[in-house]
Amino acid sequence: MNDSDIFKVVQTLVGYTKDSYNMSLRDQIKDLLPIETASGYYLSNKVEFYDPIQDQVFYRNYKYNDEKTRLNSLEYINGRIDYYNRLCDDEFKKSGSIYDLIDPLPLWGVRVSLSSSILNYKTKPNTDVNKPTVRILNHEFLYKCALKLNSEDFTKRFNKMVYVYLNKLTGGKKLLVDNTLYKPIIEYEDWFMSTGQDLHEINALTTGLRGMKTSDSPVAFTSDEKIKKIHTIYSLRANPNHRKWYSSPVEAQIISLIENGMIDGFVKDCMFKNVNKINIKKLAYKLKCSDKTAKKFIIKHASYLLEQ
Template identity: 65%
Template structure:
């Protein structure tokens, strides 16, 4: 992998988006964290796209262990998305109707879970309970590594790759506290030290696939640890936030929190003080819905939190 590919991965890890509303990469990279785990992205049984112009859902089945089917299905859905995006301009020209462009479905997705920060200056207030901990890396080479390595090996090599890159572009200099890379380098060094791993003994993920032994349980076949506790097996949707998919905005919110690894943090201030149990009234207030609605969707999508 070249440096530009690794930099693109770093931007994915910090949630940078290529649009006018996104914060600059420089500001976001100060919060860069190592990953603690990696999981398969294509473990559902289909990819979907809702076309708002045609008011029609297009879908194709996928199997996580069938690469040919997976790639063909994604190519079909992305073809439909491309056609829709081209129609957006036509609809505006003809009728003045405004439709949002839709991004294609990731072709080489791998889910990664971020580590918690050890630095108190960015680890206070609501930041740790509301930030996304699950991110998607969309990179062909990383995906192919995830087809071979198990989560433990992948995580070690992935973190080594990012650490080597950070150290390289810092020039090995002693950085000032306000430098963009000061905190990230500390986070990565501590991640290896706290795990009892000599960073110099770990091969970087960027070193190549040659000699990489295939695991019986590779990352791309691995589910998130609490997946069994969550009832729904969500399909991969090109426009997941569209109201077409959900019976209510509350359901959409809960599913989004689950998929982004934020649900536990979101409910943390809705617990009874002396009992490890959710205060449904507080949760309903936070979700801006009735007690009955909050309990219904939590029970439907994340019942383990109500146990």
């Protein structure tokens, strides 16, 4: 990976998109965090796309550990997405109907979870429901690393890669508190210290993996520990927020919170004061639904929250 590739990875880590109007990229990079874990993105063995114009669901099954079927399935669905996006223009020209364009699915996805911040205590990513803690990296080299390394090795080598890149950008200068990279560098250094690792002894991912033995549990084939608690693996969907997929908006919201690593933070202020249990009435109020509906979908999608 070259510096340009790593910069794109940094953009992904901070959640930057071309439509990010609220914050500049510079401000977002100030909140850059290391990753805490890495896991597989294609474990569902099924990819789907709902075409709103044709009112049709397209899908393909694959084996997550079979690269040929995985790539063929994704390329088929991305072909359907491309066709749909072209139809959007045609529909607008013919009738003025407006349909949302849909991004293609990543071919080289790796799911990573961000670590907690040591500097922004009021906005820790694992407690702030407005900040997703899950990112999907999409780079062929990183994916191939994920086929070889386990989560622990991938995580520390990935963080070392970003840390080296950040320090390279500083040019060896001593940074002031207001400098863009001041906080990120501290976050990365503290991550290594808090995990008991000497960052100088760790190889960055960019040093290559040649000659390294493939792990028995590579990242690409491993589920995140929090996802394991849910007992459900959702199919990979190109437009996951479309109402077509869910029986109600409440269910859609809960699944979105789960997939973005935000469900624990969302229910945090719905707990009883003196007991570590969810107050369903408070949760229902927050979800804007009945107590019965809130409990039904929590049991269905995140029952571990009721077992605490």
